Amino acid sequence: MRYRLLIAWRYFFARRHRSVVNIISRVSLGGIIVCAFSLIVVLSVYNGIGQLTQQLFNVFDPELLVESTEGKQFHCSDAVLAQLRAADGVDDVAPIIEEKAWATYRGHQAIVQLRGIDSHYTRQTGMDTLLTDGYWPLGRPSHGEMPYIVLGGELYYHLGISRYSNSAIQLLIPRRSVALGTTLEEAFNSSMAYPTGYFVIQQDIDSRYAVCDIALTRRLLDYADDEYTALSVSLQPKANAKKTREAITDILARAYHDVHFQCRDRMEQQPLYYKVYQSERLAIYLILSLITLVASLTLVASMRLLVLDKRDSSHVLQALGLTERDVRGVYIWQGMMIVATGCVVGLLAGFIVCLLQQHYGIVKMGENFVTEAFPVAMRALDFLYVFLIVMAIGTLAVVTTVRQTPVFRTRP
Numbered sequence: 001m002r003y004r005l006l007i008a009w010r011y012f013f014a015r016r017h018r019s020v021v022n023i024i025s026r027v028s029l030g031g032i033i034v035c036a037f038s039l040i041v042v043l044s045v046y047n048g049i050g051q052l053t054q055q056l057f058n059v060f061d062p063e064l065l066v067e068s069t070e071g072k073q074f075h076c077s078d079a080v081l082a083q084l085r086a087a088d089g090v091d092d093v094a095p096i097i098e099e100k101a102w103a104t105y106r107g108h109q110a111i112v113q114l115r116g117i118d119s120h121y122t123r124q125t126g127m128d129t130l131l132t133d134g135y136w137p138l139g140r141p142s143h144g145e146m147p148y149i150v151l152g153g154e155l156y157y158h159l160g161i162s163r164y165s166n167s168a169i170q171l172l173i174p175r176r177s178v179a180l181g182t183t184l185e186e187a188f189n190s191s192m193a194y195p196t197g198y199f200v201i202q203q204d205i206d207s208r209y210a211v212c213d214i215a216l217t218r219r220l221l222d223y224a225d226d227e228y229t230a231l232s233v234s235l236q237p238k239a240n241a242k243k244t245r246e247a248i249t250d251i252l253a254r255a256y257h258d259v260h261f262q263c264r265d266r267m268e269q270q271p272l273y274y275k276v277y278q279s280e281r282l283a284i285y286l287i288l289s290l291i292t293l294v295a296s297l298t299l300v301a302s303m304r305l306l307v308l309d310k311r312d313s314s315h316v317l318q319a320l321g322l323t324e325r326d327v328r329g330v331y332i333w334q335g336m337m338i339v340a341t342g343c344v345v346g347l348l349a350g351f352i353v354c355l356l357q358q359h360y361g362i363v364k365m366g367e368n369f370v371t372e373a374f375p376v377a378m379r380a381l382d383f384l385y386v387f388l389i390v391m392a393i394g395t396l397a398v399v400t401t402v403r404q405t406p407v408f409r410t411r412p
Helices: 002-013 020-060 078-085 119-125 153-158 214-221 241-255 271-309 311-319 324-360 380-404
Strands: 064-068 090-105 108-117 131-134 148-152 169-174 188-199 209-213 230-235 261-265
Touching: 020 271, 020 324, 020 380, 064 241, 078 090, 078 230, 078 241, 090 119, 090 214, 090 241, 108 119, 108 153, 108 169, 108 214, 119 230, 148 153, 153 188, 169 214, 188 214, 209 214, 230 241, 241 261, 271 324, 271 380, 324 380
Parallel strands: 108 209, 148 188
Antiparallel strands: 064 230, 064 261, 090 108, 090 169, 090 230, 131 188, 148 209, 169 188
């Protein structure tokens, strides 16, 4: 085995005269470099875009979301909230009251997902820093007798609101446990709310959500002071999420025997997004692997011509005592060196390009995007997977070609 590798090493680094065989060999090496480079760059950019999207979701979605499994709303007293905030791994707990509402503004209408929050939620998410226009209303005095509301960007413009608007939005929610009346006043609870600005987080959020003080949603839904639809839980930096979830559900189970709760993390809150993300990632691997397979055809041609060109050298090796199997092994090792060199050079070039993009943002995304340049996130596992994929496809092409190509001249 060792002498095969040594001879292959000598062939690989030997000076080559100009010939069609050497040109094709360089082309095949370049093809492998381009494939490895493309694989790692595309995956790193996709990782960056996925990471950016997850960060946008994470701004709005809590680390853990507690909900009842048996109904929309549930009761949670201040004493139980205090126990939850004191649980191991819990940084803070914020109550949420969320419901769909009918919003009207100067003849424009929309169905909004109205999320009522308090100051605890603001500290958890930092949403007060994400306003594109306007100001964050929580903690400020009301607009006269009128509460404040902040909307998603798409919803804001859909309703025809602008920074110069001075009118209020009317919010209507059907009354609970009351038969449908003949007028709006009988069928709906209504309230006026003054829009103070809008946020831009993610399209699905921006087109549906409006955020207001929890007191407004409580009044519209006729909820009691200890009645909520969900609890937002933020974790301490080094908390064990699994143990914290168990502690939260245990506290709630002891406090409310007749109600069952579920505690979902961010992945479980957005299951469709994460499934699509993983599926697209797998599709990228498959598509780029197919491109690598097609590019390996140049390697097949190169190895076949290389073996045929060195048949005189093969006879010399045979005269030195090497069998036909040993000679084929030499060419297989030489081919694998070509594949490995191309793969390593391609990965190194991809790493340098991604590093430059991370620090200098060379390739821009254009205007009206969340970020100016294409985001990039390199992962060690991607480098390992790309190396294994390229090496596996390249080795298969080399071994198959060398085994099917005669290494000695046929004598008449």
